[in-house]
Amino acid sequence: MPAVFVLIWSTGFIVARYAMPHAPPMKFLMVRYLLSVLAFCAWIVWAKVPWPQSPAQWRHLALTGVLMHGGYLAGVWMAVRHGMGSGLTALIVGLQPVLTAVWISHRGGQVTHRQWSGLWLGFAGLLLVLMRKLVESFEVTPFTLSMAVLALLSITTGTLYQKRHVQPCDVRSANCVQLMAAGWVSLPFAWFESDPVRWHPDLFGAMAWSVLGLTLGGSSLLYMLIQRGAAASVSSLMYLVPPTTAIMAWILFAEPLTPLTLVGIALTAVGVSLVVRKPPGQAG
Numbered sequence: 001m002p003a004v005f006v007l008i009w010s011t012g013f014i015v016a017r018y019a020m021p022h023a024p025p026m027k028f029l030m031v032r033y034l035l036s037v038l039a040f041c042a043w044i045v046w047a048k049v050p051w052p053q054s055p056a057q058w059r060h061l062a063l064t065g066v067l068m069h070g071g072y073l074a075g076v077w078m079a080v081r082h083g084m085g086s087g088l089t090a091l092i093v094g095l096q097p098v099l100t101a102v103w104i105s106h107r108g109g110q111v112t113h114r115q116w117s118g119l120w121l122g123f124a125g126l127l128l129v130l131m132r133k134l135v136e137s138f139e140v141t142p143f144t145l146s147m148a149v150l151a152l153l154s155i156t157t158g159t160l161y162q163k164r165h166v167q168p169c170d171v172r173s174a175n176c177v178q179l180m181a182a183g184w185v186s187l188p189f190a191w192f193e194s195d196p197v198r199w200h201p202d203l204f205g206a207m208a209w210s211v212l213g214l215t216l217g218g219s220s221l222l223y224m225l226i227q228r229g230a231a232a233s234v235s236s237l238m239y240l241v242p243p244t245t246a247i248m249a250w251i252l253f254a255e256p257l258t259p260l261t262l263v264g265i266a267l268t269a270v271g272v273s274l275v276v277r278k279p280p281g282q283a284g
Contacts, residue, residue: 014249121268124267
């Protein structure tokens with residue numbers, strides 16, 4: 001299941017590249033949320049799945065939806081829309097395990113020397129890629145970087161909040177509540193986008209995969225992984241996403257995959273793995 005999740009999640013950055021020439025990000029996401037809610041509702045009715053029982057559970061699910069769908073997806077899609085490549089966006093968001101591990105350590109544990117080494121190594125790798133982008137292209141601007149950081153902070157906060165506050169419930173009804181909340185907060189932003197939606201075959205394909213593969217598949221897998229495992233362990237899967245996305249973007253869009261980019265990605269992956277890896281005596 002983790003390997004399938006990584007492959008599906010990596011395609012989210014690729015889908016954004018396919019869809020962005022044909023639709024503004026927030027309008028695309030609103031249609032995605034609507035179709036996903038309808039699909040989940042049909043599945044819930046057919047399978048007779050119970051809805052969350054308490055108002056508190058609805059509130060917790062709604063807030064995680066605003067963060068893990070609304071904030072995260074808006075940040076990624078806005079960054080890609082305004083010129084940031086899929087691989088670099090994935091690399092920035094891929095720092096989630098570092099933030100998660102450091103937060104958990106500050107809440108109850110301590111940051112070891114190995115973890116601090118990994119933290120600095122991960123940032124060094126990211127800076128290596130960012131510096132090349134700053135020198136060679138206009139891919140990194142204050143706006144695109146801030147949108148990618150918004151996505152990073154949203155998915156990190158949402159993961160930690162869900163693990164702490166959301167009680168176990170059926171993944172289908174939980175995701176449906178989360179998507180409804182994300183849709184409500186995204187609606188005003190979509191309303192003020194002036195660019196029209198152009199229904200191109202690439203857009204149809206991107207929408208279909210976004211709903212069926214990423215939302216019904218990827219988001220459901222992420223919810224189950226968070227409910228079943230430790231937040232840091234689940235987040236550690238994210239460090240596999242940037243290299244997977246970079247290879248996909250290189251194959252599909254000819255995004256540059258230079259030796260320096262590969263070194264930066266490798267440093268980030270090694271750094272993050274040092275942060276999230278358990279000491280030998282704590283395996284299991």
